[in-house]
Amino acid sequence: MALTDSTTGNVIRDYSIEQLQDAANLMRGYDLVALCAAGSGHAGGTLSIMDITAALYLKVANHDPKNPSWPDRDRIIWSTGHKAPSLYLGLAVAGFCPVEDVMTLRKLGSPYQGHPHWLKLPGVEVSTGSLGQGLSIAVGIALAAKLDGKRHKTFCLMGDGEQQEGQIWEAAMEAGHFHLDNLIGIIDCNRLQIDGWVKDVMDVEPLAAKYASFGWDVLRIDGHNMTQVVDALRVAKGVVGKPVVILADTVKGKGVSFMQDKAGWHGKAPNYEELNKALQELGLSERIPVQQLLDKAKRYQAEVEHHLDSRMPKFTRDYWWNAADTMKVKMEPTRKGFGQSLAENGDDERVVCLGLDISGSITISDFYAGKPERKKRWISMGIAEQSATSAAAGLAKEGKLPVLGTYATFAAARNLDQIRTSVCYGNFNVMIAGAHGGVSVGPDGATHQALEDLFAMEGLPNMSVVVPCDVEETRKATNYLLLQHVGPKYIRFAREATPVVTNKETPFLFGKANVIRLRGEAANFADAFETRLAAGYDNESEDLSIIACGPMVPEAMRAAYILKRDYGYETRVLNLHTLKPIDAEAVIRAAQDTGIVITAEEHQIGALAWRVSAILTESPELYGLPVITGAIGVKDRFGDSGAPWELIKEFEVSAEHIAHKAAELMAFKRKRAEEKREEREHLFYAGMR
Ligand SMILES: Cc1ncc(C[n+]2csc(CCOP(=O)(O)OP(=O)(O)O)c2C)c(N)n1
Numbered sequence: 001m002a003l004t005d006s007t008t009g010n011v012i013r014d015y016s017i018e019q020l021q022d023a024a025n026l027m028r029g030y031d032l033v034a035l036c037a038a039g040s041g042h043a044g045g046t047l048s049i050m051d052i053t054a055a056l057y058l059k060v061a062n063h064d065p066k067n068p069s070w071p072d073r074d075r076i077i078w079s080t081g082h083k084a085p086s087l088y089l090g091l092a093v094a095g096f097c098p099v100e101d102v103m104t105l106r107k108l109g110s111p112y113q114g115h116p117h118w119l120k121l122p123g124v125e126v127s128t129g130s131l132g133q134g135l136s137i138a139v140g141i142a143l144a145a146k147l148d149g150k151r152h153k154t155f156c157l158m159g160d161g162e163q164q165e166g167q168i169w170e171a172a173m174e175a176g177h178f179h180l181d182n183l184i185g186i187i188d189c190n191r192l193q194i195d196g197w198v199k200d201v202m203d204v205e206p207l208a209a210k211y212a213s214f215g216w217d218v219l220r221i222d223g224h225n226m227t228q229v230v231d232a233l234r235v236a237k238g239v240v241g242k243p244v245v246i247l248a249d250t251v252k253g254k255g256v257s258f259m260q261d262k263a264g265w266h267g268k269a270p271n272y273e274e275l276n277k278a279l280q281e282l283g284l285s286e287r288i289p290v291q292q293l294l295d296k297a298k299r300y301q302a303e304v305e306h307h308l309d310s311r312m313p314k315f316t317r318d319y320w321w322n323a324a325d326t327m328k329v330k331m332e333p334t335r336k337g338f339g340q341s342l343a344e345n346g347d348d349e350r351v352v353c354l355g356l357d358i359s360g361s362i363t364i365s366d367f368y369a370g371k372p373e374r375k376k377r378w379i380s381m382g383i384a385e386q387s388a389t390s391a392a393a394g395l396a397k398e399g400k401l402p403v404l405g406t407y408a409t410f411a412a413a414r415n416l417d418q419i420r421t422s423v424c425y426g427n428f429n430v431m432i433a434g435a436h437g438g439v440s441v442g443p444d445g446a447t448h449q450a451l452e453d454l455f456a457m458e459g460l461p462n463m464s465v466v467v468p469c470d471v472e473e474t475r476k477a478t479n480y481l482l483l484q485h486v487g488p489k490y491i492r493f494a495r496e497a498t499p500v501v502t503n504k505e506t507p508f509l510f511g512k513a514n515v516i517r518l519r520g521e522a523a524n525f526a527d528a529f530e531t532r533l534a535a536g537y538d539n540e541s542e543d544l545s546i547i548a549c550g551p552m553v554p555e556a557m558r559a560a561y562i563l564k565r566d567y568g569y570e571t572r573v574l575n576l577h578t579l580k581p582i583d584a585e586a587v588i589r590a591a592q593d594t595g596i597v598i599t600a601e602e603h604q605i606g607a608l609a610w611r612v613s614a615i616l617t618e619s620p621e622l623y624g625l626p627v628i629t630g631a632i633g634v635k636d637r638f639g640d641s642g643a644p645w646e647l648i649k650e651f652e653v654s655a656e657h658i659a660h661k662a663a664e665l666m667a668f669k670r671k672r673a674e675e676k677r678e679e680r681e682h683l684f685y686a687g688m689r
């Protein structure tokens with residue numbers, strides 16, 4: 001069977017091998033247009049898996065596009081979540097959704113998220129993006145089918161780099177143990193991952209022998225030979241008594257000469273020229289209405305912008321970054337400061353950096369860039385966050401200064417128990433970098449936006465937590481944490497270019513907050529502010545305080561500017577770069593001196609807000625003192641795909657949102673002061689009578 005009408009059991013359409021080849025080619029073209037329209041995405045892997053996608057969605061899997069939840073359908077699990085566009089095109093060409101709609105890929109609110117989300121798009125079976133989890137989900141689905149006496153199959157698509165995740169092997173063991181002959185794994189063996197060749201990053205071969213030893217049947221095929229792909233899928237469906245894995249040898253970037261076998265095209269989208277060149281090579285220039293599709297994406301984008309604009313708090317003028325001729329700011333990704341520090345300090349023979357296959361992007365590779373003598377202290381661990389964390393504890397035990405980092409979601413959540421037990425309980429000197437923190441990660445979407453990492457890291461005894469505000473502060477914080485601080489430490493930084501608001505002279509003292517005060521307007525935003533250590537700052541009886549960490553510090557500074565210009569309010573901004581240990585004295589003084597405390601964090605509300613609240617509620621200095629509080633941050637929801645600065649607006653973590661909240665609290669403070677004054681007057685006159 002194949003594409004089926006679930007009401008009659010009739011096959012809707014049966015593709016010939018030639019038609020499948022043609023469909024796969026066309027899907028490659030649409031894939032590249034969607035990536036070009038999105039301006040980001042994963043070209044290499046979506047192209048390598050497209051023949052398998054076409055065979056599975058258009059011929060081998062039993063499913064009904066008109067009835068995506070048909071109970072007897074075959075289930076297809078995309079463990080390799082970053083190849084979402086191939087999945088979307090498989091669904092679209094099969095008739096689950098219009099092909100044109102896929103052009104809204106990676107845009108805010110689109111069902112075509114950067115990584116698949118089953119709650120947004122019928123036909124998507126589960127939400128993925130954190131590698132290595134899909135096979136376990138597939139095991140669960142296959143077990144459920146066995147329990148229910150159902151005959152459908154569960155397919156699970158994986159990458160070869162993904163095989164480095166330990167969870168894969170737990171699932172492989174389970175599938176073998178339970179003789180899950182309704183489970184079929186398919187591995188897109190394109191031999192590349194992000195940091196380079198799989199065999200160099202962390203060799204996974206011999207995959208066939210590994211799966212066989214876990215009790216699987218193994219088929220090895222040319223993943224671009226459509227006859228072999230279809231035959232293997234059909235054979236796999238007929239195997240009895242064992243799960244089956246199909247090892248499909250493929251080429252990353254297949255079909256486009258300048259993308260083929262190039263690691264650099266892993267997480268990259270073609271620009272317009274590259275798109276046209278690629279379509280020409282695929283013989284699709286005349287067949288795909290490129291302009292029409294790009295226009296569709298543009299129209300959707302215009303709607304997104306209109307929606308966001310209508311929801312933003314409004315002030316007397318547009319205060320957005322670099323919107324006016326004054327207060328100009330330079331932007332640089334905070335992550336670069338991390339790499340700069342590793343490059344500067346890496347000669348210390350104790351420093352050892354662990355690679356988790358995302359090295360260039362988080363800048364940890366700067367440790368060895370241009371310094372071959374350090375290469376022996378660069379240890380590539382593959383996509384294996386859990387083992388790497390415990391290995392780091394082992395290195396620290398022997399006197400090394402281990403540093404590991406990846407997306408904060410995978411650096412602080414996936415490996416949480418390893419951090420808790422191996423690192424923190426043992427109190428080892430391990431530095432963990434949670435890169436790409438917050439919604440500003442952008443189009444990759446919810447699975448890649450760490451919005452909960454700080455809860456866990458702050459909650460761990462012995463752990464220190466630093467969230468620097470810009471590239472320079474990230475450099476200083478890394479310098480300190482790497483060589484001076486002893487113990488478990490977590491540094492969190494962002495992916496996107498964010499305003500640079502500190503310089504070499506700006507004080508940075510671990511555990512001590514800075515006070516930042518607006519002193520007027522200046523050509524350069526950063527020059528308009530004065531920064532001092534909070535301990536050395538004299539009270540100026542400001543109207544309110546904003547306590548922020550990370551890239552929310554520049555937002556808080558801009559909010560202070562809006563509040564001064566539009567309302568005449570004076571604001572004390574507190575840069576609380578060290579969340580743990582927290583500078584309680586600075587928080588208490590801000591509350592005492594101003595009576596209003598607003599926290600601002602690019603995280604679920606609480607990592608900063610609740611720690612500050614704990615101080616406000618527990619400190620004897622504040623007993624009986626009224627403190628009006630507000631909290632800016634993400635409000636108990638998962639992230640979304642979208643452009644970084646769009647997400648800052650959508651998730652209400654911009655200066656405008658801080659200023660809006662501040663104005664509301666100031667109105668309350670003034671009203672209450674007025675009521676108090678009237679009450680006092682009333683009492684005074686009552687006393688006179
Ligand atoms: C748990 C986890 N760690 C890291 C990543 C970041 N990441 C996305 S794709 C990728 C490489 C995947 O390699 P492979 O499975 O071979 O896929 P392909 O090269 O075919 O795209 C990595 C490390 C992730 N998505 N999930």
